[in-house]
Amino acid sequence: MFAGKTVWITGASSGIGEALAYEFSAAGAKLILSARRPDELSRVKEACLQLDGAEGMMVLPLDVTDERAISDATKVARSFTGRIDMLINNAGISQRALCVDTEMATYRKLFEVDVFGQIALTKAVLPIMLEQGSGHIAVTASVAGKVGVAQRTGYCAAKHAMMGFFDALRAEVAKDGLFVTTITPGFIRTNIAKYALKGDGSAFDQVDQNIAGGMDVTDCAKVILAGLHKGKKEIAVGQGREMKALWVKRFFPNLLFRMVEKMG
Ligand SMILES: NC(=O)c1ccc[n+]([C@@H]2O[C@H](COP(=O)([O-])OP(=O)(O)OC[C@H]3O[C@@H](n4cnc5c(N)ncnc54)[C@H](OP(=O)(O)O)[C@@H]3O)[C@@H](O)[C@H]2O)c1
Known part of the structure; x- marks a missing residue:
């Protein structure tokens, strides 16, 4: 299903995005790999090219918080094959700080990357x-x-x-033949905690035991590809008790609130 398709992945220099690049590459997709670090993207590209079935590959460095760069990059991305069949908005940073200790500038930084970056590229x-x-x-x-x-x-x-933005977008574009998928990973073994923001906006740079004990990133990417292949609207992927929290929240929200209060 992905053979010959042009797939643009952000956050492709590490973690889930990198693992997705390998899976899509092995499936014969033509890839556009974006993130801020060109050296890491080139490393991923070289590794992709070693895989059987690997097709064309473009490294396209991009900071998703830079709106003008997004506009230019989109033109370059389209010029690769003339199409963009799939966009995976995967770039992201996390947080490790209490609200009382988190500066507004840090909240804005999180939203610039995790929200406005995804919206701008999608638009x-x-x-x-x-x-x-x-x-x-x-x-x-x-x-x-x-x-x-x-x-x-x-x-x-x-x-x-x-979740709200992409659920609403799906409602708008389904009639145009476009698919929208939200992916909800639990704990996946990547560098996410290393670069998570502390209250002052500096990097957490520590091991998070939940992430360290999380699902293997290649296994995660395989589940995501299978879900995308089936055209699923939502893909939940993970292996720990955090995945049960989705179910508890839906059917027993007060129980879930008590559970997370105890954890906090
Ligand atoms: N790991 C988990 O447990 C987990 C769970 C749920 C959801 N997620 C989500 O999964 C996504 C991927 O995270 P990961 O776990 O794979 O962590 P990761 O290994 O730290 O990867 C994050 C990726 O985002 C890129 N990135 C960060 N800021 C960027 C920016 N301003 N512009 C462009 N790219 C940027 C990074 O590349 P550069 O530094 O080169 O820019 C990197 O490729 C994130 O959206 C994260 O929130 C992760």
């Missing part, structure tokens, strides 16, 4: 997909987009916002 790509009459937009939200937990007020708010 840039949307007219291309509408013109094509086809396309699939996905976002890596989080279980934190459905459940609020301590030390993540900004991150949970951002991911909740993304």
Whole structure:
């Protein structure tokens, strides 16, 4: 299903985005790899090219908080094959700080990357997909987009916002033949905690035991590809008790609130 398709992945220099690049590459997709660090993107590109079935590959460095760069990058991305069949809004940063310790500038930084970056890139790509009459937009939200937990007020708010934005977008574009998928990972073993923001906006740079004990990132990417292949509107992926929280929140919200209060 992905063979020959042009797939643009943000946050492709590490973690889930990198693992998705390998899976899409092995499936024969033509990839546009974006993130801020060109060296890391080139490393991922080289690794992709070693895989059987790897097709064309473009490294397109991009900071998703830079609106003008998004506009220019979208033109370059389209020139790669003339199409953009799938956009995976995966770039993101997390948070490790109590609300009382988190500066407003830090909240704004989280929202610039995790919310406005995804919206701006989606808005840039949307007219291309509408013109094509086809396309699939996905976002890596989080279980934190459905459940609020301590030390993540900004991150949970951002991911909740993304669930709302992309659910609403789906309602708008389904009639145009476009698909929208929200992805809600639980704890996945990546560098997310390392770069998470402390209250003053500096990097947490510590091991988070939940992340360290989380799902293998390749397994996560395989689940995501299978879900995208099926055209799922929502993909929940993870292996720990945080995945049960989705179910508890839905059917027993007060129980869930008590559980997360105890954890906090
Ligand atoms: N790991 C988990 O447990 C987990 C759970 C739920 C959701 N998620 C979500 O999954 C997504 C990927 O995270 P990950 O776990 O794979 O963490 P990661 O390894 O830290 O990857 C984050 C990616 O985002 C990119 N990025 C950060 N800021 C950016 C910016 N301003 N512009 C462009 N790219 C930017 C980073 O690349 P550069 O530094 O090169 O720009 C990197 O490629 C995030 O949206 C995260 O919130 C992760």
